[in-house]
Each structure stands twice: as C-alpha cells, then as structure tokens.
Amino acid sequence: MTIQKIGNLLEGAIKRAGIQQKLTAAQIIQDFKNIAVETWGRQVLERVKPRYLRGGVLTIQVKDSVYAAELKLKEKKIVKIINSKYNKAAIKSLRFQIR
Numbered sequence: 001m002t003i004q005k006i007g008n009l010l011e012g013a014i015k016r017a018g019i020q021q022k023l024t025a026a027q028i029i030q031d032f033k034n035i036a037v038e039t040w041g042r043q044v045l046e047r048v049k050p051r052y053l054r055g056g057v058l059t060i061q062v063k064d065s066v067y068a069a070e071l072k073l074k075e076k077k078i079v080k081i082i083n084s085k086y087n088k089a090a091i092k093s094l095r096f097q098i099r
Contacts, residue, residue, distance in 0.1 A: 025053040028090055031082050032058060039074070056092035058082075061099050068096040 032050040040048075047063040048071065062068045071078070075094045083090050 024086070024090065028053055028058065028082055028086075031085060032060070032078065035078055035081055051097070053091065056089065057095050058091045058093075059095045059097060061097045064098060068098060071096065 029050040029052075033045060036044050036048055044067075047067050049061045051059045051061050053059075060071065062071065071094060078094065079091055
C-alpha cells in the first residue's frame with residue numbers, strides 16, 4: 001500500500017464527486033466577505049450578503065441602493081482582487097439585489 005498525502009486524496013475525491021465548481025464558488029463568496037470586512041468593517045455583513053455565483057456573475061444581496069452604489073463603485077477592484085487569487089477570470093462582474 002502506497003502512502004499518499006491527504007491533500008492529493010482530497011483533490012481526487014473532489015474531482016470524482018464533480019463538486020470543484022461549487023467548492024470554488026463557495027471560496028469566492030468567502031473571499032468577497034473577507035474583502036468587504038477589510039474595506040468597510042465587520043458590520044457591513046449585516047447589510048451586504050454574497051448569495052451565489054453563476055456564469056461568472058457574483059450576486060450580492062444588499063440592504064438598499066446606497067450599498068449597491070458603493071459596491072458598484074468598487075466593483076472593478078473587487079473583481080480584480082478575487083481574480084488575482086485564482087490566476088484566472090473567476091468572476092466577471094457583480095450583480096446586486098436589494099432586499
């Protein structure tokens with residue numbers, strides 16, 4: 001029996017299960033939360049909630065149009081930061097839903 005690193009085993013299991021895309025989307029959502037907290041502080045998570053990633057568009061639920069406008073102003077920077085982490089175009093844009 002060959003001893004394998006757990007990281008290699010996990011990577012293989014993720015590929016076999018076909019969940020790599022969902023796992024990446026979950027990581028991107030967490031990355032957005034981290035960027036939001038670093039930029040505006042922890043309290044922003046009460047007003048801004050990343051929801052899902054589809055077709056390269058990260059949908060974010062916001063409390064009102066003021067938060068949507070603020071995020072729109074920083075959209076290019078947020079997209080650039082996230083994409084630089086993945087060395088590819090993981091997201092193309094942000095979409096906002098006012099709740």
